[in-house]
Amino acid sequence: MPSDRTSDFAREIAAVRETALKIAALNERFEKLHPRDIIEEAVQDPFFGKMAVVSSFGAESAVLLHLVASVRPETPVLLIDTLKLFGETLQYQNRLQHSLGLEDVRICAPRKRDIEHHDPLGTLSASDPDKCCRIRKTDVLDRGLAPFDSWMNGRKRFQSSVRSVMSIVERDGTHIKLTPLANWSAEQIKAYHKEHELPPHPLLSRGYGSIGCYPCTSKVEEGEDDRSGRWRGLDKTECGIHR
Incomplete structure (x- = not known):
């Protein structure tokens, strides 16, 4: 027995x-559905349980957020404020939240004691960027996602070789992760942005492509891909929240 x-x-x-x-x-x-249809099915499917959206309010964030707002505007949206974000990103968050009608945007920040212990001078990103991302982003995300069963994000396969093989639905530790825009091209993202007259991130016009924390984000030169300005000169392409 x-x-x-x-x-x-x-x-x-x-x-x-x-x-x-x-x-x-x-x-x-x-794989065969429009991202809006994916979101509509997911928010009604008990398999996903209680769902949140995680958004950086970065260069292409408006597309996913517009889709979410059109389907279920009360969906919780988590912004990880690393305390190193561009001021323009925080202004953009406020603008998008109100223009799209997002009803539940939550700001998640690092613990004060963690910053005081690990990065009292605010320079950890220069000496140990992985550790900086951990205390300012991944640990914060883990706490923010604790009440949820699944989360939605705005990655696309065209953004990098690492992301090119990701699935739309993945198991992420104890959570289910949904990536509705995974198979959309850069052209489709731009077309949706234009069709719905979504406001651009203010730093795009100043030469930035992919926008994260200001110490680790630089302008993109002509001919470079959008994410080349992230952690420039380092063997690092992801912050760690997408494991």
């Missing part, structure tokens, strides 16, 4: 397999 531990393990394996099959089925279906 199997022990309780063996039975528990068997149930765990069965649950993992069931989740994997569900994710595979969703990915097959979602």
Whole structure:
């Protein structure tokens, strides 16, 4: 007769397999759908449970946020304020929140004690950018997502070689992660932006492509891809929130 531990393990394996099959089925279906339809189905599917959107309010954020606002404007939107964001990004967040009618934007910030202990001078990004991202972004995101079962983000496959192979639905630790814009091209993003007359991030006109924290974001030169201005000169392409 199997022990309780063996039975528990068997149930765990069965649950993992069931989740994997569900994710595979969703990915097959979602690849054929418009991002708005993906969002509409996801917010009604019990599989995703309680869902939040995580947005940087960066260069291309308006498209996903507009889609979310058109489907369910009360969806919680989390902005991780690293305390190193451009002032223009915070102004843009305020403008988009009100122009799109987002009803529940939540600002998540690092703990004061973590900053005082790990980065009292505010220069950690120069000596250990991975650790800086951890205390200012990934740890903050983990706390912000604690009440939720799943989260939505605005990555696209065209943005980098690392992102080129991502799925629309993924398992992310204890959460399910949804990327509705994954298979949209840069041209489709621009066309949607233009069609709906979405306001651009103010730094785009000043030569920035992908916009993060100001110590680790630089302007993009002609011929470079948009994310080349992030962590320039370092062997680093992601902040760590997308594991």
